[in-house]
Amino acid sequence: MELKLKVNGVEYVRSVDPGITLLDYLREELTLTGTKKGCDLGECGCCTVHLDGKPILSCLMLAVEALGHEVTTIEGVASGNKYHPLQSSMVEEGAIQCGFCTPAMVMNGIYLLSKNKKPTSLEIKECISGTLCRCTGYTKIERAIARASHD
Amino acid sequence: MREFSFHRPQKKEELVGILRGLGQQQENFIFYAGGTDVSPALKRQGNPPRHIVFLSELEHIKEIKQIDTGIPRLSIGAMCTLEEIATHPLVMEKLACVGLTARKVASPQIRNKATIGGNVLVDNRCLFYNQSKFNQDVHGGCFKASGNICQLVPSAKMGDETLCRARAVSDLVPVLMVLNTSLHVDGPKGARTIFMSAFYSPDGISRNSLARDEFLTHLEVPLNFKGRISYQKLRIREAVDFPSVGVALGLFDESVSVCITGVDTHPHFWIYNKSDFASLELLAEKAIAVAFKSITIMKQDFFPPSYRKRMIGVYIRRGLGLGV
Amino acid sequence: MTEYHLIGKSLPQIHAWDKVTGQAKYTDDLRVARPLIIKILRSPHASALIVSIKVDEAIKMPGVRGTLIGTEIKNTFGVLPISKDEPALAQTAVRYVGEPVAAVAAETEAEALLALEKIQVEYKITPAVLTGEQALLNTSDRIHPELKKSNNLHKRVEQTFGNLSEGFAAAETMVEGEFDFPSVTHAFTEPHATQVELDGQGNVTLYSATQVPHYLHRALHEVLEIPMHKIRVVKPHLGGGFGGKSDPFPHEMISAKLALKTGRNTRLTFTREEVFFSHHGRHPTKIKMKMGVAKEKGITALEGKMLIDGGAYGSFGVVTSYYNGVLLQGPYKINNFAFECQRVYTNKPMCGAMRGHGGVNPRFAGEVLLDEACEKLALDPCEFRLKNLHQANTLAPNQFRITSQGLSQGLRRAMEKSQWQQKFRQLPFGHGIGVACGFFISGSALPIHWNEMPQSKVRLTVDYDGGVTLYSGASDIGQGSDTMLAQIAAEVLGLPMSMIKVISADTRLTPIDLGSYSSRVTFMAGNAAKNAAVSLRRILTKAACELWKIPEPSYVDSCGEFDFFRQGNRPPQWNKNFLGPNVDYTDGLEFRDEKILYQKQTLSYLEVLRKALDHTGALETSGIYVSPKLGGTFKGAGAGLSPAYSMTAFITELKVDPETGFVKVLKVTCAHDCGRALNPQAVEGQLEGSIHMGLGQALMEAVTHHDGAVMNANFLDYKIPSPFEMPEVELIYDDSGENEGPFGAKEVGEGALAPFIPSIANAIYDAVGVRLKTLPMTPDKILQELLKK
Numbered sequence A: 001m002e003l004k005l006k007v008n009g010v011e012y013v014r015s016v017d018p019g020i021t022l023l024d025y026l027r028e029e030l031t032l033t034g035t036k037k038g039c040d041l042g043e044c045g046c047c048t049v050h051l052d053g054k055p056i057l058s059c060l061m062l063a064v065e066a067l068g069h070e071v072t073t074i075e076g077v078a079s080g081n082k083y084h085p086l087q088s089s090m091v092e093e094g095a096i097q098c099g100f101c102t103p104a105m106v107m108n109g110i111y112l113l114s115k116n117k118k119p120t121s122l123e124i125k126e127c128i129s130g131t132l133c134r135c136t137g138y139t140k141i142e143r144a145i146a147r148a149s150h151d
Numbered sequence B: 001m002r003e004f005s006f007h008r009p010q011k012k013e014e015l016v017g018i019l020r021g022l023g024q025q026q027e028n029f030i031f032y033a034g035g036t037d038v039s040p041a042l043k044r045q046g047n048p049p050r051h052i053v054f055l056s057e058l059e060h061i062k063e064i065k066q067i068d069t070g071i072p073r074l075s076i077g078a079m080c081t082l083e084e085i086a087t088h089p090l091v092m093e094k095l096a097c098v099g100l101t102a103r104k105v106a107s108p109q110i111r112n113k114a115t116i117g118g119n120v121l122v123d124n125r126c127l128f129y130n131q132s133k134f135n136q137d138v139h140g141g142c143f144k145a146s147g148n149i150c151q152l153v154p155s156a157k158m159g160d161e162t163l164c165r166a167r168a169v170s171d172l173v174p175v176l177m178v179l180n181t182s183l184h185v186d187g188p189k190g191a192r193t194i195f196m197s198a199f200y201s202p203d204g205i206s207r208n209s210l211a212r213d214e215f216l217t218h219l220e221v222p223l224n225f226k227g228r229i230s231y232q233k234l235r236i237r238e239a240v241d242f243p244s245v246g247v248a249l250g251l252f253d254e255s256v257s258v259c260i261t262g263v264d265t266h267p268h269f270w271i272y273n274k275s276d277f278a279s280l281e282l283l284a285e286k287a288i289a290v291a292f293k294s295i296t297i298m299k300q301d302f303f304p305p306s307y308r309k310r311m312i313g314v315y316i317r318r319g320l321g322l323g324v
Numbered sequence C: 001m002t003e004y005h006l007i008g009k010s011l012p013q014i015h016a017w018d019k020v021t022g023q024a025k026y027t028d029d030l031r032v033a034r035p036l037i038i039k040i041l042r043s044p045h046a047s048a049l050i051v052s053i054k055v056d057e058a059i060k061m062p063g064v065r066g067t068l069i070g071t072e073i074k075n076t077f078g079v080l081p082i083s084k085d086e087p088a089l090a091q092t093a094v095r096y097v098g099e100p101v102a103a104v105a106a107e108t109e110a111e112a113l114l115a116l117e118k119i120q121v122e123y124k125i126t127p128a129v130l131t132g133e134q135a136l137l138n139t140s141d142r143i144h145p146e147l148k149k150s151n152n153l154h155k156r157v158e159q160t161f162g163n164l165s166e167g168f169a170a171a172e173t174m175v176e177g178e179f180d181f182p183s184v185t186h187a188f189t190e191p192h193a194t195q196v197e198l199d200g201q202g203n204v205t206l207y208s209a210t211q212v213p214h215y216l217h218r219a220l221h222e223v224l225e226i227p228m229h230k231i232r233v234v235k236p237h238l239g240g241g242f243g244g245k246s247d248p249f250p251h252e253m254i255s256a257k258l259a260l261k262t263g264r265n266t267r268l269t270f271t272r273e274e275v276f277f278s279h280h281g282r283h284p285t286k287i288k289m290k291m292g293v294a295k296e297k298g299i300t301a302l303e304g305k306m307l308i309d310g311g312a313y314g315s316f317g318v319v320t321s322y323y324n325g326v327l328l329q330g331p332y333k334i335n336n337f338a339f340e341c342q343r344v345y346t347n348k349p350m351c352g353a354m355r356g357h358g359g360v361n362p363r364f365a366g367e368v369l370l371d372e373a374c375e376k377l378a379l380d381p382c383e384f385r386l387k388n389l390h391q392a393n394t395l396a397p398n399q400f401r402i403t404s405q406g407l408s409q410g411l412r413r414a415m416e417k418s419q420w421q422q423k424f425r426q427l428p429f430g431h432g433i434g435v436a437c438g439f440f441i442s443g444s445a446l447p448i449h450w451n452e453m454p455q456s457k458v459r460l461t462v463d464y465d466g467g468v469t470l471y472s473g474a475s476d477i478g479q480g481s482d483t484m485l486a487q488i489a490a491e492v493l494g495l496p497m498s499m500i501k502v503i504s505a506d507t508r509l510t511p512i513d514l515g516s517y518s519s520r521v522t523f524m525a526g527n528a529a530k531n532a533a534v535s536l537r538r539i540l541t542k543a544a545c546e547l548w549k550i551p552e553p554s555y556v557d558s559c560g561e562f563d564f565f566r567q568g569n570r571p572p573q574w575n576k577n578f579l580g581p582n583v584d585y586t587d588g589l590e591f592r593d594e595k596i597l598y599q600k601q602t603l604s605y606l607e608v609l610r611k612a613l614d615h616t617g618a619l620e621t622s623g624i625y626v627s628p629k630l631g632g633t634f635k636g637a638g639a640g641l642s643p644a645y646s647m648t649a650f651i652t653e654l655k656v657d658p659e660t661g662f663v664k665v666l667k668v669t670c671a672h673d674c675g676r677a678l679n680p681q682a683v684e685g686q687l688e689g690s691i692h693m694g695l696g697q698a699l700m701e702a703v704t705h706h707d708g709a710v711m712n713a714n715f716l717d718y719k720i721p722s723p724f725e726m727p728e729v730e731l732i733y734d735d736s737g738e739n740e741g742p743f744g745a746k747e748v749g750e751g752a753l754a755p756f757i758p759s760i761a762n763a764i765y766d767a768v769g770v771r772l773k774t775l776p777m778t779p780d781k782i783l784q785e786l787l788k789k
Helices: A022-029 A085-092 A102-115 A121-128 A139-150 B012-024 B038-044 B082-087 B089-094 B096-102 B116-120 B133-138 B172-178 B280-294 B305-319 C016-020 C109-116 C132-137 C164-169 C213-224 C250-262 C272-278 C317-329 C357-376 C381-388 C407-418 C481-493 C521-548 C605-612 C680-699 C753-768 C779-788
Strands: A002-007 A010-015 A048-051 A054-057 A070-072 B005-007 B029-032 B051-054 B064-067 B073-077 B182-186 B192-195 B215-222 B227-234 B245-252 B255-261 B268-273 C036-042 C048-054 C064-069 C100-106 C120-125 C153-161 C173-181 C193-198 C204-208 C231-234 C266-269 C285-294 C298-309 C337-344 C431-441 C456-462 C468-472 C500-504 C590-592 C595-598 C601-604 C619-625 C645-656 C663-673 C728-732
Touching: A002 A022, A010 A022, A048 A102, A054 A102, A085 A102, A085 A139, A085 C016, A102 A121, A102 A139, A102 C016, A121 A139, A139 C680, B012 B051, B012 B215, B029 B038, B064 B089, B073 B089, B082 B089, B082 B096, B082 B116, B089 B096, B096 B172, B096 B227, B116 B172, B116 B215, B172 B227, B172 B245, B172 B255, B172 B268, B227 B305, B245 B305, B255 B280, B268 B280, B280 B305, B305 C779, C036 C109, C036 C250, C036 C272, C048 C100, C064 C109, C064 C250, C100 C109, C100 C250, C132 C298, C132 C337, C153 C317, C164 C285, C164 C298, C164 C337, C173 C357, C193 C250, C204 C213, C204 C250, C213 C231, C213 C250, C250 C266, C285 C357, C298 C317, C298 C357, C298 C381, C317 C337, C317 C357, C317 C431, C357 C381, C357 C431, C357 C753, C381 C407, C381 C431, C407 C431, C407 C645, C407 C663, C407 C728, C431 C753, C456 C521, C468 C481, C468 C521, C481 C500, C481 C521, C521 C595, C521 C601, C521 C605, C521 C619, C595 C605, C601 C605, C645 C753, C663 C680, C663 C753, C680 C728, C680 C753, C753 C779
Parallel strands: A002 A070, B005 B051, B029 B051, C036 C266, C204 C231, C298 C337, C468 C500, C663 C728
Antiparallel strands: A002 A010, A048 A054, A048 A070, B064 B073, B073 B215, B182 B192, B182 B215, B227 B245, B245 B255, B255 B268, C036 C100, C048 C120, C064 C100, C153 C337, C173 C285, C193 C204, C193 C266, C285 C298, C431 C645, C456 C468, C456 C619, C590 C595, C595 C601, C645 C663
């Protein structure tokens, strides 16, 4: 089937299997490989993208569901070399080790920061609680989100 | 290539028409709300249903409003996401426990898409069923996976009232049950109302009395109660995990309602009249004894059955404000 | 203390911006041209003979371009030369549920999966051996009959020092226990992935998520039987290893073979379930340990008997067997010491190296028994440890050469920061504090393949544009080794990080580094990078002196000018190419901020560089690292030998809910001796990650099996902690005056994990008087013990 989706503000048309997940559409059809496939079952959170601005798991979503909606991926967060403060704070705080969960952490974090200017430590933990990280113990990621909320 | 046909009805009549058609053609289909429960299951199946009926575009199924005619109640559209429910001002004001419980489900990303309708209808889970097809087959499959054995109870056979031991895992169901929630469904045979307390059945496959071609439109939660509702969830991590035990308690003026999930094929629900007991302590004792006697706990979860059983007692006592 | 301009500063990873924008390419993100997708058919049986495999129906399926079965790829392989027992595809028998049996390469994933279903395998099921004890007793069902052993023993190692019975006789108290540990697994978020690219000359490039490009390179050569120079192994960005990607794998052999067979590029990525089936995680372990302790004499004797369940193949298992015992020779002095470790084969996914390797489970046993002994003797467990640590520059009874030792100061500081004196045994019921210490290697002094090659080599080149290209075989697996190498080179050359361009882990371009395992990279590749940078600096110094018309400084290429404990009469034997550790390269000139300064004169780096290019063109230098010859001459003396050891102290404070048994770890004070912290932020990242992984193993992680099949092969049922479980963390990593690590650095990747776990156990005991001898210490187990009281 022909599927036209709007991703990062751009409309794409691709010919795909109807059952394709949004994750596979992004990674395979659009080569937007910043969104990662860690488990394909909605249990690790690494596939997080925004649907109409809200973080969801793209591996649990059929690409057709995004018809008429806006998808934003990690590639769509910065515009040119204007980065989101959370991207800078993640880099500076050492919150990135292997980096595989990083795009998802950014997608979760920027959503929280967009609706909550002063998140508490628990709110920060909650916002990233759906994405697993095996490298950092979450500590510096939480610190980066807190720091970006001050910037 | 998986051949799917997608249906995206906007009006109820349209949906009913689609369902009639599919019924006549004897076509296999699934309802697709938020998709977070259905999606992993679809990926696992060798022969997924061909037709997917999306509910996301149905009108009048996403509203939360207070109805004041008759018994005041909150009407919650079945397609409201868990996130919407957790943050809706009406819910936070009138049914805080429902909002707080919604926030305990899964993860923020899942809550942004998962619906309350999907949650009250969430599939039952079992160690042997929730595996890839490969891993299901390694053990010889099971009834729920279209096989012919129950791995937990090998003596189970077709015709048994409880064929499958997959357990109920919704966090919201016990809370809603304690609140006397009614479910409003519709379909080709017309609309009907079902009390949640009469909805679930003791089999891990059939699970409830919803007909194949019925869909949930909204829930109605009466607001005319005086009391405190609480929900306690046993899980090893404070995020992501399903309940290993879930106990909702309603402490009302005259009665105590108890609903327990996560441990059996269906939620168990009791109402105890305070006047039947000399003290809250005795009520707790009775509630615990009844629960222990009625609930069958299988070895299909992170925690051993004996511990989950014990925690039912701990949670009931804690919920009633008693020490352990 | 020299003031460095970059060393000792927190620096972001050089790849951080690529990662935070989604640009960093991991193996599955690569797009080789027109790849065939490979899917693997796996054994549904734990133990069976393969009677026949028929692929003719599969070959006919649409989109299929090739199939592969075991008889086409017969040579077995393994990371250790002494246990190359794993086939790429099962040949005559399958040995675990999930073992690869056949593979299909097709144009699309869907077509490959459909074709898999058409492969017909006839199995004859044989009895499975599923536990360590069964493996030892079972003489009729041998998983590796080719080893010609009477049972399923893979390896037995033992060592004895001193006199055990005298040691126990001298004890004022004896403590003993039987400990039981399940398997835990790495659980990195990036699944294994491999892509293969062919060129017109029959050269094969394999992009793979591997920690060990060199070992993979060797294994591919042996399995494919094509010359090594026709194979190129490249590691793209990698999403976590922890030892789970540190072996050559069947899927890598299969990918290369199918590419060659079909003449097409290939692509293969594991499902999450396949990652769990692959495993290579921590061995399930049973330990019987006995310890004698006396107030003044310390630990008078220690005896350990370990049984480790290796699963179906060897992997790193022989090393694991040794590490189960040898690492107990630190951080305390134990003169009378014996251990025996047996590794057995069972019909389950194989176990291998996982962060901390074989040292983790015995550390738990030892630290818990020590806690028990201190209680019986009414001794403070921290004070007792302080009194009995190896001092700096000593030899352990097993000839481990301990050089810098920062644990004494670290533990003291941790005691102070955690308010240990005020809290130990004084907190109310349900609230407790506990201590444990650990000890780990900064890489193995003896490489796996015994040869005279250096353990790491780094090359630097620089040409007219001034950017210094650093080539290293070291694998950045997320720990930041590329950044560490750049930092060292930039420090020596006085350049900003942005001018060091790191090219790593590409066997065609980069000189060999043995790989990212056993915490060797900072110490070994870092030293090699430093030596290469010093060589380059000297060329620039010469050019600067020519411009200033002054004589060149005279260099002392020495290896004797540092604090080094001589082992008996044997001086260290240095390879003559090796400049020596921490050679004093400050030759009177100062290199900083892209300038070269001498007395009152300044030249710009580019000016000097371009002078240096006269007559030679592009500059090239290299540096190597070779461990000094260390260790005794007894059997297994090489196991655990390291040029430097890290040490860690953990003081953990937690609460236990006595009604539910739930543990809430409140605060962790961790003092880790990594010599000098080159990059504090990176050191902290490793410690915090170790705390997370240790917390998981302590409280919730375990691989579960049913009839040999992994039952929790997913991230919902295999539980790694969420942010809510993480405690408040206080980290101490003061300089301990290490001389041989680059700028004084020692390891920080693995050592901290092991002692954290028993510190939790000891804190639980302080809180509620329950001592568990099994992991994970889940609420049900704690409650069960509490109810017994």
